[in-house]
């Protein structure tokens with residue numbers, strides 16, 4: 058399914074209520090009143106469509122990329138909040154219950170309490186949720202607590218919002234449009250039920266267990282999990298999973314990690330995990346035998362099915378995790394395309410799996426360029442961050458135009474590398490990247 062089709066689908070859902078309102082052909086009102094109603098309708102439909110966007114539908118993230126989906130979610134939520142906030146102030150009509158002769162509510166906007174209170178609650182909750190999401194990283198919130206609050210808050214906003222819309226709205230009083238609102242709300246809630254109840258139930262029937270937790274660099278571990286039973290994960294090298302270790306399958310305590318193993322290596326799945334916060338700081342203490350659950354595969358950072366004459370992998374820090382999966386797969390499947398890995402770290406002890414990388418270089422011919430920003434005095438490799446000059450040297454000639462470029466690392470690194478590659482004439486369709494943060 059092409060990505061433009063998904064985009065059109067979301068636009069269509071968001072515009073459906075506006076279209077139905079317009080098709081009612083009600084007598085016209087002053088333009089500000091029409092804009093007020095339109096803003097309210099659009100805010101509501103965008104918010105409901107967001108539930109579908111965020112429900113971890115693989116096809117969505119596979120086509121658009123998870124970080125693009127998250128960015129879209131943030132921008133759409135902010136736009137919807139602005140529309141919702143301004144719409145009550147735009148009405149010019151008199152605020153009172155419409156008398157019987159004003160059947161189409163052309164001259165009055167309702168001020169009845171039963172119609173207004175749900176809207177007022179949603180009106181306060183929505184910007185609060187958006188502001189909390191924007192400021193989350195600066196607040197002392199546990200991520201899981203924030204996620205739960207965000208989810209419950211969104212459900213309340215959706216419910217109160219629809220209630221207000223059908224009770225107060227001029228156009229939503231129409232039986233067709235009011236049915237559409239309830240159906241859209243139902244679909245949104247079903248999407249949540251599917252993500253947080255049905256799919257976890259399905260996962261509870263397919264448990265995994267931890268088989269090894271090995272240190273692979275400073276404060277970095279490789280965790281291996283293997284299926285308990287005869288199920289297995291069908292994934293592509295470079296994709297990621299939501300990993301839940303040692304919690305109920307219904308728990309919100311799950312984190313996204315790129316898969317560092319190769320599908321060709323068998324059913325065992327591995328993750329390279331860097332200590333960063335409350336879950337990852339304890340990853341080294343996880344005991345083999347601990348039960349795990351995987352919501353996977355997700356993500357688009359994969360070279361499978363993409364025509365390319367060579368493969369360039371550019372990783373910063375723990376961004377090596379998906380690259381390891383791709384390298385292991387290329388090696389294991391005997392892929393003969395030329396491959397270059399540029400791998401940047403702060404110091405030598407942070408390089409994950411240095412011996413295996415050397416072996417891959419010797420056996421598979423992968424060209425590996427290490428770069429350190431704080432090298433020790435014996436270091437003979439590249440120094441500093443990845444620069445346009447380094448990329449020009451490695452990929453500047455015409456033979457590299459048809460390669461695929463896979464990027465994973467800190468956002469600042471991704472920006473520099475993407476811009477430099479595009480300046481080298483690499484088409485953006487040949488550059489795929491993943492950020493490890495949605496902030």
Ligand SMILES: Cc1cc2nc3c(=O)[nH]c(=O)nc-3n(C[C@H](O)[C@H](O)[C@H](O)COP(=O)(O)OP(=O)(O)OC[C@H]3O[C@@H](n4cnc5c(N)ncnc54)[C@H](O)[C@@H]3O)c2cc1C
Nearest residue numbers: 200311312313314315329330331333334335336337378493
């Ligand atoms: C697609 C993707 C792939 C990733 N792959 C890897 C990888 O291979 N190796 C690796 O070490 N790290 C990876 N990360 C980052 C990893 O998910 C976070 O470092 C980890 O979740 C931090 O959890 P914590 O509880 O230890 O830290 P916290 O202190 O709880 O969180 C630190 C930050 O991590 C992010 N985070 C935490 N929990 C979640 C969650 N459930 N969902 C989304 N973001 C969360 C938030 O931005 C949060 O501010 C990846 C992230 C993404 C989005």
